[in-house]
Structures are given as structure tokens and as C-alpha cells.
Amino acid sequence: MTPDRLLELQLTDTHIDQLRMRMPKLPEVVASVAADADVAGWERDAAAMRARIAGLEAEITASEHANEAIGKKRARLEQQLKTVIAPREAEALMHEIALLNGQRSELDDAELEAMDGLSQAEDSLTAHGQREAGLREAAASAAAQAAIARSASDADIAASLVTRDALRAEFDAPTLARYDSMRVAHNGIAVAKLNGLRCEGCHLDLSRGEVDDMKRLPADEWVECSNCGRLLVR
Ligand SMILES: [Zn+2]
Secondary structure, X not given: OOHHHHHHHHHHHHHHHHHHHHXXXXXXXXXXXXXXXXXXXXXXXXXXXXXXXXXXXXXXXXXXXXXXXXXXXXXXXXXXXXXXXXXXXHHXXXXXXXXXXXXXXXXXXXXXXXXXXXXXXXXXXHHHHHHXXXXXXXXXXXXXXXXXXHHHHHHHHHHHXXXXXXXXXXXXXXXXXXXXXXXXXXXXXXXXXXXOOEEOOOOOEOOHHHHHHHHHOOOOOOEXXXXXXXXXXX
């Protein structure tokens, strides 16, 4: 139960902390997140394209219905025109028919434009669709690679946890409690090495006198850094 063993425990805990922290930053995991984002982006674009197609189709249908209504009205007026005798009445009917023809031609123009737009939108969706399989395959293979990388990291963590539990078994409860609370207070690092005058925990130098005093103490006595409060292994 020497300070050296506590430093060993600290190094193991630090290793476990680093493995856990690195997990989401593993290149395979990052690549998999990016590949998933590509698929999500593709899906968003496809949905927007489908919505545009549906909108144009609705526009064309509405235009066709309006055209049909105008056609019926015009047929009725043309029928009436055959039976009227008064020139003024005939003139009025012809004027109305001309107005309907004008409306119809406007509708036809708009419908043609919508049909052009629809055909372009459908072509775009087809081209977009050709990218789907590739993106999904890339995402699936990236996910598989990420799973392998994660499980390697998990295995490393599991092995380190076994080492850590064995190390903890060497210490009594008060020492472990002190160590644990210091880890919480000092960003995970409770125990640091004294390197010359420098504390490797806070990277500040202690005074020569402090260090000389520490070195005179028995090897199994705990000493703390006067700057950061971490336990020092000398
Ligand atoms: Zn320190």
C-alpha cells in the first residue's frame, strides 16, 4: 500500500477515462456519424423533391379541372349563340366566349410550365435516387467499422477495469475514499509524480525546501502538492 501503487491505480484510471473520452472521437466512429449524416441529408433532399413533385401534380390537376369547367361553359355559350337572333345578344355571347378563350390560354400556358417543371423535378429525383444505394452501403459499412473499433475499445476498458479492481483491493476504504474524492476535485487526477521540483499534476514547481522536507519523510507517508493539493509520489 505504497504511494507508488496508488500512482499505478491513478494511471489505470486515467487510461480508462481516456478510452471513454476517445470513444466518440475514434476515426471509425466519426466516419460513421458523418456517413449517417449523409444519408439523413439525402433523405431530406428526397423528401423536398417529392413534395415539389406533389405540388406540381396538384397544380396540373387543378388546372385541368378549371380548363374542363371553362370548356363546358364555352360549349353552352356556343350552343346559345346558335339560337340567338338579336345581334347585341350575339355580340355579348361572343365577347364572353372570347374572354373564356383568353382564360383558357392562360391556364394552358401555366399548365405547360408546371409540366416542364414536373418533368425536370422527376429527372432530378431519379438522379438523386441513383445515389441512395451507395450512400446507404457506405453508412452500413462505416457503422460496421465503428462497431469493431468500439468493441476493441470496450475490450481495452474491460481489461483495465479488471486491473483497476485488483489495484483497489490493495487499499483500505479511507484511502480509496480520499483518492476518489480527490479525483472528483482535481479533474480525474488525484495522484501525480514529483519530477525534480515540479508537480506533474499542476505543472508548477514547489520550493526546494518543501521538496527536501518531503524527501526526508518515510517512503510510505502521503504528501500533497502545496499548489494543487494532489497527492505526490516522490
Ligand atoms: Zn500540483
